[in-house]
Amino acid sequence: MTAPSTTAPAAGATTGAAAGGPTPGTAEAAPRPALSVRDVYKVFGPRPEEAVRRLRDGATRDEIKHLGTAAVIGATFDVAPGEIFVVMGLSGSGKSTLIRMLNGLWKPTAGEVLLHGADLATADAKHMRELRRRNVSMVFQHFALLPHRTVLDNAAYPLEIQGVPKAERREKARTALELVGLGGWEDSLPSQLSGGMRQRVGLARALAADTDVLLMDEAFSALDPLIRREMQEQLLELQQTLGKTIVFITHDLNEAMYLGDRIAVMRDGRTVQIGTAEQILSDPANDYVAQFVADVDRTRVLTASSVMVRPAAVVPGTGGPRQASRTMRDAQVSAAYVVDRQRRLQGHVRDEDAVAALRDGKETLDGLVRDDLTAVSPDTPLAEIFAPAAESPLPVPVTDAEGRLVGVVPRVTLLTAMVPPEQHADDGAAPAPAEGGAR
Amino acid sequence: MTDALVPRIPLGTWIEAFVTWVRTTFKPLFDVVKDVLGAVYDGLDTVLATPPFWVVAILLAVLALLAKGWKLALGSLVGFVVIAGVDQWGAAMDTLALVLVASCIALAVAVPLGVWAARDDRVSRAVRPVLDLMQTMPAFVYLIPVVLIFLTGPVPGIIATIVFALPPGVRFTELGIRQVDAEVVEAGQAFGATPARILRQVQLPLAMPTIMAGVNQVIMLSLSMVVMAGLVGAGGLGQQVLGALGRIDIALGFEAGLSVVVLAMYLDRVTSALADRAPVARALAAARS
Structure with missing residues (x-):
């Protein structure tokens, strides 16, 4: 069953660039993961197989210490094409070992790593090199550039390995360098560049390889915070047009939350939770994750859609002042949204206004509707809702792309969302009086 | 005293029997080695010693100019004039030929061995005690079997010099390759490079400054063996020093010794300059400027 699927995607991937359409087409029909990790173990030490057997039987990492060091224990996840999948954990959590099994730098002790259906655990050296050349490239923490080669030749290196003729590979490398904003630096040596620029060369090199899967190992961790932010933004920007499948390793939760479509949290070799940033923030799997996410800047991760509530009073624009005032009275609010x-x-x-219009005997809401509210989209981070929330006493309306009202974010919800979940129990009473006060 | 406790171990007799066996069994091989080494040495010596002194001196100075600069070239020329002035030029060229032949052979063995040791821990563990033995065993000890096998002349001198000078070549090469940033090697692997390509395009270039330091050490140790080589009849400056020692000739001893120093400084400066010209070393220097 694996045999046909092994050859088909490899051929598809190599010709995919030329053919253009087919690869995404099939992906839509049956969204098969670009990368699939199935119950993968990696144990370093004298008796790795037995260690895996014991771990599968429920032994802890410490209990099998005499058999070896378990770096990765039973990792299982899929990465969808075009997804940014972040593996987050502290040093020693096994994330670096895990990413090195995704391109076969290390063989798993047990389990399967499927790259477009081809199992890296059983691929021979030649097949593995072929997969690396065509399908998966990598960006390294300390850049890993060749110091004696120019920026251009560094970016062209994967193509040189692929056997691309000199003129063509230089042209492609030049394009990749321009993509990351390093046009004009082609003839410099890496040592003449700043850290951020060097990592741009590392990124350009990986992009020049033109693989669909990109592994990034703590790629921005060695950079200054400001440069790091800049690089993160640039990566997301590039990703919009390139649509690569990215596995990103980091120890920085804010980075994980900012970049990741989904995040796997690792601890002591095990994946403790896999989910979107919002899922991990609002529903941590255990105390470890909860503690980890406690000091995250939640306002940049949580979006309007995750905290919005149903608007208390909505009236149709065609209704009259009588209906509007009744709706407001029933909901006990002082204003209603008009749709x-x-x-x-x-x-x-x-x-x-509604009451005054009623007194004057008006039949419609004409002239009464105020449109001074700033609406936000469901994807707006909470940090960007503070300003509209401060402008108006009303909850901030959330509208979708067509301008339809999908919910509202009351000020109090905004404030409560910033408090980490485990603290809600302590001051659970706090929201109630605040809610009353806002009305 | 100890005969009651420990029986006499006839280790020396065994080794002697072993050497005799080796000598007779591999005689044809040793004859070939002797002929080839002798021919190479004679050829190089003829090239260096036959032309007038100033031709060779200027050529060597030009080499220094190309490797480093005019200061080194001028200094070398002054040194060579001094050697010629104290009438040691011929002996110095004999020694230079011996050092160059011995160093080249030592490096031809040492660098591949060092690469192999860097890639395989078992090789590294096996090679290390052998290198220790080669460096610390008094040269006289292996000089005896070498003389037995190759008799006297430049060839036993070259062999003894190779044995003594080879270890740093292996050690520096292994160290250099092992010190190459693991991430850069991983990068090569991650983009699908073959092991041979990684060695050629990543490991050797990045290890080159360290390997060049090893080359420098090999040449310096070769020079330090000139007196030992003179002892087995290799000729050159070593023979001059030994002659001066026999006749208590302070003047000749000093003149021959000074010539060794001049040769040593010349070879050291030129090989160091070559190390600085390695692409990686130049790239790093460019960053500092």
């Missing part, structure tokens, strides 16, 4: 037939947000109407 059209497609539920698109028109603005809001205040209770005093």
Whole structure:
């Protein structure tokens, strides 16, 4: 069963660039993971096989210490094509070992690593080299550039290994360097560049290789915080156009949350939780993860959609002041959102205006609807909702791409969301009076 | 005294019997080695000693100019004039030929061995005690069997010099390769390079400054063996020093000794300059400037 699937994707991947369409097409029909890790173990030491057997029987890492050091224990996950999958853990958690098994630098002691269906654990040296040349490239923590080669020749190195003719590989390397913003630095030596620029060369080198899978091993960890942020932004920007499958290793939770479509949290060789940044923040699998995420800047990770609530009072624009004032009275609020037939947000109407209109005998809301509210999208991070929340006493409306009202973020929800989950139990009473006060 | 406790171990007799056996069994091989080494030495010696002194001196100075600069070239020329002035030029060229032949052979063995030892821990563990033995065993000890096998002349001198000068070549090469940043080697692997390509394009270039330091050490140790080589009749400056020692000739001893020093300084400076010209060393120097 594996035999046909082993050859098919390799051929698809090599010709994919030329053919263009087919690869994404099949991916849509049956979204097969680009990378698949199945119950993978890596044990260094005298008797690795027995260590794996004992670990499978439920032994802890310490109990099998005499058999070897278990770096990765039973890792299982899939990485979808075009996804940024972040593996996060402290040093010694096994993340570096894990990423090195994804391109076969290290063989798993047990389990399967499937790269487009080809099992790296059983591939021979020649097949492995072929897979590395065509399918998977890597960016290193300390850049790993050749110091005696120019920036251009460093970026062209994977193509040189692939046997691409000199003129062609230089052209491709030049394009890759321009992509990462290093145009004009081709003839410099790596030692003449700053750390951030050197890692851009490392990134350009990996991009020049033109593989669909990109492994990034603590790629930005050696950089200054400001440069690191810049590189993260650039990576996301590049990813929008390139759509690579990226496995990113980091010990920095903020980095993981910022970059990762999904995050695997590793501890002592085991994956303790796999999920989106919001899932990990709002629903940590255990105390370890909870403690880890406690000091994350939650406002940059959590988005409007994760905290928004149903608006208390919504009235149709076609309704009159009578309906509006009744809705507000029932909901005990002082303003209502006004939407059209497609539920698109028109603005809001205040209770005093509705009552005044009612007294004057008006039949419609014409002239009463105020549109001074700033709406946000469901993907807006909480950090960017503070300003609109401060401008108006009303909850901030959340609208989708078509402008339809999908929810609101009350100020109090905004504030509570910033408190890590484990503290909610302690001051669980706090939200209630605040909610009352806001009305 | 100890005969009651420990029986006499006839280790020396065994070794002697072994050497005799080796000598008779491999005589044809040793004859070939002797002929080849002798021919190479004679050829190089003829090239160095036959032309007038100033031709060779200027050529060597030009080499220094190309490797480093005019200061080294000028200094070398002054040194060579001094050697010629104290009438040691012929002997110095004999010694230079011997040192160059011995160093080249030593390096031809040492560098591949060092690469192999760096790639395989078992080889490294096996080679290390042998290198210790070669460096610390008094030269006289292996000189005896060498003389037995190759008789006297430049060839036993070259062999003894190789044995003594080879170890740093292996050690520096192994160290250099092992010190290459593991991540850079991994990068080569990660992009699908073959082991041979990684050795050629990553490990050797990055280890080159260290390997060149080893080359320098091999040449320096070769020079330190000139007197020992003179002892087995290799001629050259070593023979001059030994003659001066026999006749208590302070003047000749000093003149021959000074010539050795001049040769040593010349070879050291030129090989160091070559080490600085390795691409990696130049790249790092460019960063500092």
